[in-house]
Amino acid sequence: MAGTAVTTAWSVTMTGEQWTALRDHLFPGDGDEHGAVLRCGIARGPRGNRLLVKDLALAKDGVDYVRGDRGYRKLTAQFVADNIDVCADEHLAYLAVHNHGGRDSVAFSGTDMASHDRGYPALLDINDGVPVGALVFASGAVAGDLWLENGERAEIAHLRVVGRPRVDLTPQPAPAAVADPxxxxxxxxxxxxxxxxxxxxxxxxxxxxxxxxxxxxxxxxxxxxxxxxxxxxRIDQTNLPRVVGARRTDALTWLRDEKRPAFVRAIGDGFAKxxxxxxxxxxxxxxxxxxxxxxxxxxxxxxxxxxxxxxxxxxxxxxxxxxxxxxxxxxxxxxxxxxxxxxxxxxxxxxxxxxxxxxxxxxxxxxxxxxxxxxxxxxxxxxxxxxxxxxxxxxxxxxxxxxxxxxxxxxxxxxxxxxxxxxxxxxxxxxxxxxxxxxxxxxxxxxxxxxEPAKRPGCLHCGAGRFARGDAVPLPVVPRPADV
Missing domain, CATH: 3.40.50.720 (NAD(P)-binding Rossmann-like Domain)
Structure with a gap:
């Protein structure tokens, strides 16, 4: 499958809890390579498209992540099949993960890219065109390769961990411009x-x-x-002491005075800022x-x-x-x-x-x-x-x-x-x-x-039915007769 570059940016977002689990799995201190699969929802927007990590499947060394035929290590066919089947059933994107050495910069090897060329067209077909791809991590960096429908291919050049603290990873450090004095x-x-x-x-x-x-x-x-x-x-006279920057002219207080006729007050109500x-x-x-x-x-x-x-x-x-x-x-x-x-x-x-x-x-x-x-x-x-x-x-x-x-x-x-x-x-x-x-x-x-907020199992707001599903689940927008 010949890949053509696309201009729309792609990134990955995951929670702090997920990042801790993945980081500890990939970098346990043994200096070796380890693997995993991320199953992701998708959110498309004007600032780019995001893969939202819904589930994290850690590959067990020697069982799911074994010695490779062409490269150093690989995910087993069964582990890949099990995860792509889940993705296909739930319309999720599939991301295979492994790590390299180093800290602040990382890239796929030629062997990695060749394995993508061999395997990802078939995975994309099984996943009915929903994106499939891979991430490679160093301890402080990440690079990604994403396969899309219609023969398109994109880099994943950013991963964000939405925790405290927030973590942002890229393939290599970007120089920061000198800030405004x-x-x-x-x-x-x-x-x-x-x-x-x-x-x-x-x-x-x-x-x-x-x-x-x-x-x-x-x-x-x-x-x-x-x-x-x-x-x-709109601003009114009772808001003026509390709304930063509000002026009496914004509230049209002279028109909305209770001594004014109702039609005059209505004009003030309709034209207040x-x-x-x-x-x-x-x-x-x-x-x-x-x-x-x-x-x-x-x-x-x-x-x-x-x-x-x-x-x-x-x-x-x-x-x-x-x-x-x-x-x-x-x-x-x-x-x-x-x-x-x-x-x-x-x-x-x-x-x-x-x-x-x-x-x-x-x-x-x-x-x-x-x-x-x-x-x-x-x-x-x-x-x-x-x-x-x-x-x-x-x-x-x-x-x-x-x-x-x-x-x-x-x-x-x-x-x-x-x-x-x-x-x-x-x-x-x-x-x-x-x-x-x-x-x-x-x-x-x-x-x-x-x-410390409690978490209720099966919650319809933060539970499995909505968590990280992105555009796949309708938002609870219920237009009502009066503005909220």
């Missing part, structure tokens, strides 16, 4: 290479209210290259280089939800069960880490009973928001009904009663969320830290509570 204080922490990682990052913020507006500004100031900002709401446009303005003032996509719509609209699928991280700052369910599913289905951020003040009979800020950073494959009771079924049902139905189901008409809030609580949650993400991608997380980091701060008692 304006980031001098940051590069003293992360180096020029770290600043380049920030500049290459695409990050989404869902919900641009009190917490989301702070997060968006922080990301722009840090030098993140691309922001996707999603929120259907969307929160995403305020956040875009603030981000551009903070960074001349940032690219901002501002979307004044609900993230539950299918085409808007798809904008999240090639982001590197998602900050969820919207207090909606339907939106939590969507982002939660994307995290595990597309292996995109996310952080749920918020603050809450509870009041009973006019007295403040509880105050807290939360930052919940979730890694793919870990215990999810659903597993931990943070997406209640009653709230999903309520949000999926029309506003009129919701009012009829309540004993009092409290549709316009808003919870107490203050910007400092949002800033605490936002700072912790962005810090956790920054340390992870900057490689400054200690090796033994939890891959999930859920932190709650209670200022009334000055308590900081760290929680």
């Amino acid at each position: 304006g980031f001098d204080r940051q590069t003293r922490i992360f180096g020029d290479r770290g600043q380049a990682v920030l500049a290459a990052s695409k990050v989404a913020v869902v919900g641009l209210g009190g917490a989301g507006s702070v997060i968006s500004e922080y990301l722009a100031l840090l030098g993140v290259g691309e922001l996707v900002l999603i929120d259907p709401d 969307h929160k995403v446009y305020i956040a875009r303005r603030v981000a551009r003032e903070a960074s001349a280089a940032v690219q901002v996509t501002a979307v004044p719509r609900s993230v539950l609209d299918p085409d808007v939800a798809r904008m999240l699928l090639d982001c590197d991280h998602i900050f969820l700052a919207a207090d909606s069960a339907l939106v939590r369910r969507l982002v939660n599913s994307i995290t595990h289905q597309y292996l995109i880490p996310s952080t749920q951020v918020g603050a809450k003040v509870s009041v009973l009979d006019g007295a403040v009973t509880d105050v807290f800020s939360v930052s919940r950073m979730s890694a793919p494959g870990s215990g999810c928001l659903q597993c931990n009771g943070l997406i209640p079924a009653w709230k999903l049902t309520e949000e999926a009904t029309s506003p009129e139905q919701r009012k009829r189901q309540r004993y009092i008409d409290d549709e316009d009663v808003h919870a107490p809030s203050v910007i400092t609580l949002n800033a605490v949650a936002a700072s912790r969320a962005v810090d956790d993400w920054l340390m992870a991608i900057g490689g400054l997380v200690e090796p033994d830290v939890s891959r999930d980091h859920w932190v709650s701060y209670y200022p009334m008692s000055d308590d900081v509570v760290e929680t």
